[in-house]
Amino acid sequence: MKTFILGLIFGVLAVVVGGYLYFSTGMVPVAVTDPDMPFEKMLAHKALSARIDKEMPKTAPIAADEASYTAAVTVYKDNCAVCHGLPNVEETKIAKGMYPHPPQLFKGKGVTDDEAGETYWKVANGIRLTGMPGFKTRLSETEMWQVSLLLANADKIGAATKQALQPPALPVAAPPPAKK
Numbered sequence: 001m002k003t004f005i006l007g008l009i010f011g012v013l014a015v016v017v018g019g020y021l022y023f024s025t026g027m028v029p030v031a032v033t034d035p036d037m038p039f040e041k042m043l044a045h046k047a048l049s050a051r052i053d054k055e056m057p058k059t060a061p062i063a064a065d066e067a068s069y070t071a072a073v074t075v076y077k078d079n080c081a082v083c084h085g086l087p088n089v090e091e092t093k094i095a096k097g098m099y100p101h102p103p104q105l106f107k108g109k110g111v112t113d114d115e116a117g118e119t120y121w122k123v124a125n126g127i128r129l130t131g132m133p134g135f136k137t138r139l140s141e142t143e144m145w146q147v148s149l150l151l152a153n154a155d156k157i158g159a160a161t162k163q164a165l166q167p168p169a170l171p172v173a174a175p176p177p178a179k180k
């Protein structure tokens with residue numbers, strides 16, 4: 001029994017000391033280009049989806065229609081596009097430099113396979129230690145729903161919304177001053 005207890009104490013100590021050394025000697029991946037920590041993605045995704053399953057709203061309080069999508073465009077361009085991109089526009093240097101990488105929400109299927117309520121939870125609460133901000137006290141509930149519905153239906157939006165999502169045309173260069 002005595003050896004068992006001693007073994008247990010040494011075992012626990014070894015884990016604590018090992019963990020401390022891992023963190024204190026600069027071995028933990030902290031730069032964006034470092035490889036993943038063991039089980040990092042799996043644990044983070046499990047924790048996030050467990051929380052969202054518990055808390056996400058099941059129905060949207062506003063209609064999923066073109067008026068909502070068009071209204072969401074300004075919110076999206078002002079608060080999301082720098083990280084999540086615009087249709088047919090090259091990804092920004094900011095997005096390219098981030099870890100985890102912000103998914104480009106108008107490329108491929110984006111989050112059209114997620115319920116709008118799940119996206120709403122992420123927009124409202126953010127995702128800690130990823131760079132994804134929480135907008136709860138900074139955007140209105142309606143704005144958060146509009147943007148969530150826009151993204152959930154990014155594969156179904158009409159021409160007017162697509163047009164509004166285009167970046168403004170670059171200003172035409174002024175003609176050179178006339179020589180006197």
Ligand code: HEC
Binds near residue numbers: 123
């Ligand atoms: C500063 C960069 C940044 C901004 C600004 C930002 N996000 Fe994010 N967002 C991220 C990152 C990084 C992730 C990936 C998090 C992860 O891997 O878990 C993310 C994840 C998401 C996801 C989940 C994607 C998926 O595939 O499950 C959604 C939806 C989302 N963001 C929506 C938004 C919306 C809407 C806005 C604006 C209101 C916004 N984000 C603003 C960085 C950003």
